[in-house]
Amino acid sequence: MDDEFDVIVIGGGGAGLAAAVSAAEDGASVLLFESERELGGSTQLSAGLFTAAGTSVQRALGIEDSAEKFFQHYMDLNQWVLRPGLVHTFCEQAAPTLEWLIGLGVEIPAVESGNAHQPGLARAGVEDVWRAHVPKDQGYGLVQALDRARRTHGVDVVLNTRVEELLVAGGRVAGVVADGIEMRGGAVVVASGGFAQDPTFVDRYFPAARAAGESLFVVAAPGSRGDHLRFGAGVGAALAGHGWGLLMPTVYFQRYHHWQSGFPPASRLYVNQEGRRFMDEDAPYAVSTGILDRQGGYGWMIFDEKARVGLPAGYTDWTPDRVAEEVAAGRTACAATWDELAAAIAVPAPALKASVDRWNAQLPAGADDDFRRHLSLAAKHSDTHLEPITEGPFYAAKILPAELVCTHTGLEIDSNTAVLDATGRPVPGLFAAGEAGGGVLGLRYVGGGNAVANALTMGRIAGRAAAAESHSRTKAQGN
Helix, strand or coil: CCCEEEEEEEEEEEHHHHHHHHHHHCCCEEEEECCCCCCEEEHHHHCCEECCCCCHHHHHHCCCCCHHHHHHHHHCCCCCCCCCHHEEEEEEEEHHHHHHHHHHHCCCCCCCCCCCCCCCCEECCCCCCCCCECCCHHHHHHHHHHHHHHHHHEEEEECCCCCEEEEEECCCCEEEEEEEEEEEEEEEECCCCCCCCCHHHHHCCCCCHHHHHHCCCCCCCCCCHHHHHHHHHHHHHHHECCEEEEEEECCCCCCHHHHHHCCCCCCCCCCCCCCEEECCCCCCCHHHHHHCCCCCEEEEEEHHHHHHHHHHHHCCCCCCHHHHHHHHHHCCECCCHHHHHHHHHHHCCCHHHHHHHHHHHHHHHHCCCCCCHHHHHCCCCCCCCCCCCCCCCCCEEEEEEEEEEEEEEEECCCCCCEEEEECEEEEEEEEECCCCCEECCCCCHHHHCHHHHHHHHHHHHHHHHHHHHHHHHHHHHCC
């Protein structure tokens, strides 16, 4: 193996693979480091949804959309606290990146999808146009397509090797140090993921996650240890996105992502600490955590015996026996009457009973005048006529933002993914993408596919930019 490459990429998840392949496509020699035993990172663990606007999949379904509409929605949802130029680049380049992936063999059929596991076009979040593109074979399929392209272009990979630090020479990032060995490169792309697996960094940069206490669980890849923050500190890089990340509301006893844990019963309602229903129980997680935060950080999931015994077997958390175990342990409330259940969770009984009665008067009839849940159910291709919640005993389990999916504090980047220092100037030779590149994932997670689209779109930009930087430097040295 050579000891000098045009581009060195740190991290072999979606962002790193996209960067490595893109740099190689532009003629760069590329070395990719991955700290774990296999490529894929959090992208491989995901459903693979990719959010984009103005795509061939949308057009085939007769949907008119554009990067400008996507940008407006993205910025509005994030209250315009993000840098418009950076976000505009992301929104503008997401569709071309999706088409690039399709060209690499990723399959996304032009059909409507009702969920994150059915290939096609699905609802990403609170949007007037569906933008979540669900690939065949999920995140695994994305990674396999990118890895095939990596092999085709001869990108070297070093697995099970964690980069220790950036190599700085002549006032620029000039390579990396791994296993005590210096590897030189014309440019470096940091795509090492987030920091969800490092409790110290979570405490420092996303303290809101700690509110879940013992209920908190992490679904990010094992390599999400915040290496980008350590690298950035070594070269004076600025950070963006402090305090932001994606926490999904889950019942307190869940410990895995839903495809392992299972799903709560469809016939359920959420009440707050006053016993009143406060949200669409199927609201997209683009907004659901924020709604829950407004209720004091938690609520109660209410369901009945018919819903419990109807849960399918084969999952880790949402099964009839698991709920019974939580009741026996005294952690899930169970009572024969609504008054007794209200007392068990310390909410006003009249309010709880009124909330249940109102729910039962509407949802079984296929309507929800209060929270419009029938529209969310329809978007999931689910039956909008739910079973009434009437068969005792009745159950109440605490629901709170407890599933830590991704973190948003990263190295501040410009529209070309160049890492910026505290003055706003680029750090020569250094680029970042994915969770490691801060400023695209914002205050509000826009919806399913936001993180994957960010990783692959900005990773592609980073790879091309790093290749151009390296080629420019080589040409300058040649003169």
